[in-house]
Amino acid sequence: MFHRRRATMAAFLLPAIAVYSVFTLYPLVRGVYLSFTDSLGGPVANFVGLDQYQAMADDPAVSAALWHTVLYAVVVVVAQNGLGLLFASMLFRRPRVRKVLNVVLLTPTLISPVMAAFIWSYLFAPTGGLNALLGTAGLGSLQHVWLGDPHTALYAVAAVNVWMFTGYSCAIFLAGYMSLPTELLEAAALDGASGWRRFRSIEWPLLAPALTVNVTLSLIGSLKVFEFPLVLTNGGPAGATDTLTLLVYRNIFGGGKFALGVALSVLLLVTVVVLSSATNSLLRLRERRV
Amino acid sequence: MTSQLSATAQDTGHRARTTHADGRGGPPRRTSHRPARRLAGGLGTALLGLGTLLFVLPFLFTVVTSLRTAADVARSPLGIPHSFTLKNFSDAFSQIHYGPSTLNTLLITGLSCVCITVLGALAGYPLARITAGWSTAVYRLFILGTSIPVFVVVAPLYLLMRDMNLLDTYAGVVLIYTAINLPLAVFFYTSFIRSVPADLEEAAALDGCGAFRTFFVVILPLLRPVTSTLLTFVALQIWNDLLVPLVFLQDPGKRTVMVNAYSFIDPHTVQPTTLFPAALLGVLPLLVIFVFFQRQVVAGMSAGAVKS
Numbered sequence: 183m184f185h186r187r188r189a190t191m192a193a194f195l196l197p198a199i200a201v202y203s204v205f206t207l208y209p210l211v212r213g214v215y216l217s218f219t220d221s222l223g224g225p226v227a228n229f230v231g232l233d234q235y236q237a238m239a240d241d242p243a244v245s246a247a248l249w250h251t252v253l254y255a256v257v258v259v260v261a262q263n264g265l266g267l268l269f270a271s272m273l274f275r276r277p278r279v280r281k282v283l284n285v286v287l288l289t290p291t292l293i294s295p296v297m298a299a300f301i302w303s304y305l306f307a308p309t310g311g312l313n314a315l316l317g318t319a320g321l322g323s324l325q326h327v328w329l330g331d332p333h334t335a336l337y338a339v340a341a342v343n344v345w346m347f348t349g350y351s352c353a354i355f356l357a358g359y360m361s362l363p364t365e366l367l368e369a370a371a372l373d374g375a376s377g378w379r380r381f382r383s384i385e386w387p388l389l390a391p392a393l394t395v396n397v398t399l400s401l402i403g404s405l406k407v408f409e410f411p412l413v414l415t416n417g418g419p420a421g422a423t424d425t426l427t428l429l430v431y432r433n434i435f436g437g438g439k440f441a442l443g444v445a446l447s448v449l450l451l452v453t454v455v456v457l458s459s460a461t462n463s464l465l466r467l468r469e470r471r472v
Numbered sequence: 473m474t475s476q477l478s479a480t481a482q483d484t485g486h487r488a489r490t491t492h493a494d495g496r497g498g499p500p501r502r503t504s505h506r507p508a509r510r511l512a513g514g515l516g517t518a519l520l521g522l523g524t525l526l527f528v529l530p531f532l533f534t535v536v537t538s539l540r541t542a543a544d545v546a547r548s549p550l551g552i553p554h555s556f557t558l559k560n561f562s563d564a565f566s567q568i569h570y571g572p573s574t575l576n577t578l579l580i581t582g583l584s585c586v587c588i589t590v591l592g593a594l595a596g597y598p599l600a601r602i603t604a605g606w607s608t609a610v611y612r613l614f615i616l617g618t619s620i621p622v623f624v625v626v627a628p629l630y631l632l633m634r635d636m637n638l639l640d641t642y643a644g645v646v647l648i649y650t651a652i653n654l655p656l657a658v659f660f661y662t663s664f665i666r667s668v669p670a671d672l673e674e675a676a677a678l679d680g681c682g683a684f685r686t687f688f689v690v691i692l693p694l695l696r697p698v699t700s701t702l703l704t705f706v707a708l709q710i711w712n713d714l715l716v717p718l719v720f721l722q723d724p725g726k727r728t729v730m731v732n733a734y735s736f737i738d739p740h741t742v743q744p745t746t747l748f749p750a751a752l753l754g755v756l757p758l759l760v761i762f763v764f765f766q767r768q769v770v771a772g773m774s775a776g777a778v779k780s
Contacts, residue, residue: 304748
């Protein structure tokens with residue numbers, strides 16, 4: 183009787199396995215295979231070995247895009263989690279405003295990236311909100327063509343990303359704060375440890391799991407960013423905000439270099455897997471030491 | 473990735489309900505009430521308020537500006553509004569074909585959520601209860617999917633959809649969303665069911681209840697909290713997504729809100745009085761949901777986040 187039961191239970195898995203295999207695993211394998219061909223998306227695909235990867239290595243636009251992607255991710259991970267932690271630690275110390283402000287900070291997270299990019303493309307415009315604000319505040323010298331200058335464009339795009347997801351990081355850190363042992367914090371307070379001291383020696387090490395989750399999530403999220411650079415700059419000016427995802431999209435759907443686009447998407451996968459598992463192992467190691 | 477997710481697996485689902493229960497925890501009361509400390513505390517609160525304000529300011533500015541006339545905004549973008557109009561909204565409404573595209577997005581989001589829930593819950597049950605080598609392997613295979621960016625499979629998926637005649641169909645998009653989100657759903661349901669004692673199911677089995685009935689009568693009712701957490705997260709992703717409908721739904725009549733906004737509005741040439749109402753219309757349904765289900769949304773977004 184129990185044997186049959188198990189067989190029926192195992193059958194529950196079939197629909198999920200079928201959908202997942204056909205629409206994720208199979209395309210993944212086929213994608214890797216296609217990156218070794220000269221496919222144009224049609225029925226013909228000749229095996230060409232590493233030609234696409236060679237073409238990628240020879241193309242300065244690809245290495246630039248890889249660099250932009252990584253730089254963008256580093257900026258976002260540091261700024262978003264730094265701000266999120268700052269907000270979380272302040273909210274934790276102020277139980278009365280905690281819930282309300284947490285919800286308020288989460289509001290930008292709900293907006294779609296396309297919509298956030300709409301809002302910020304006006305705020306960043308030469309005659310837009312940010313420059314008008316700086317002018318009104320008497321800081322006219324700081325006015326800037328934020329998205330038009332290759333030196334600031336990538337950071338401006340990253341700022342939109344940070345704006346959107348800081349509340350998310352804050353919520354995760356706050357959840358970490360809520361699971362801290364109260365006795366320990368009380369003991370430290372009784373011993374007269376200062377706020378900074380308590381943060382440095384107790385809260386920061388004990389928040390290690392929340393940090394791991396936050397860094398991993400924001401890293402993966404920012405490495406595969408697409409909508410922000412697409413809508414805000416479309417890779418410009420002069421390719422300064424071209425990311426791997428934009429190159430993939432452009433090559434596959436319009437560049438006529440289908441196989442190259444597929445090879446680029448494999449590069450994106452490798453980047454995500456290598457960076458996220460390296461960071462994750464480091465942070466896990468740190469958790470164990472704590 | 474795998475190790476991270478499996479490490480948090482044990483406590484994700486059921487934690488989600490309790491993580492943000494209010495009033496728990498919090499820092500110990502200060503032992504001294506020296507004025508200097510009080511002042512510092514007050515200053516901190518002021519800074520915190522200011523910081524939060526900075527974060528919502530773009531949003532408030534968007535709302536206010538979208539209700540002003542273009543001429544008024546052009547005269548002084550940051551000035552006190554001298555006009556009030558809803559015309560911007562009605563313009564944006566027709567420009568991005570808001571009515572039909574909202575219905576399309578609702579349909580796609582709703583159907584995908586149903587498929588993800590049903591397939592995910594069905595798969596989570598055996599994965600949580602059968603302890604065998606193969607079931608662990610299957611579970612690992614699903615978890616692997618949580619770190620695959622859609623971009624990596626988008627090209628082969630396009631070929632597959634074309635060959636299956638699923639381009640430009642709702643079914644194709646729903647299948648893609650289901651496949652993309654299944655790993656997360658499987659992770660949620662498996663870890664949740666693992667945390668539930670098997671006593672009830674064993675009792676049901678002894679009473680002659682088959683696996684099918686056990687699932688529907690015993691397991692399914694328990695899954696409500698974890699499902700609402702999962703769905704707030706998944707629905708948000710699907711509603712806001714641009715790439716999948718942009719690539720797989722080219723028929724203008726089937727486009728989603730995001731695709732229409734992206735294709736009909738050029739952010740570089742257009743006035744804020746057109747951009748902002750469009751942005752707000754795109755967000756509106758989510759904001760309404762957020763207001764009503766605020767607690768679940770907050771829990772949903774920080775779920776799976778922290779292990780103790």
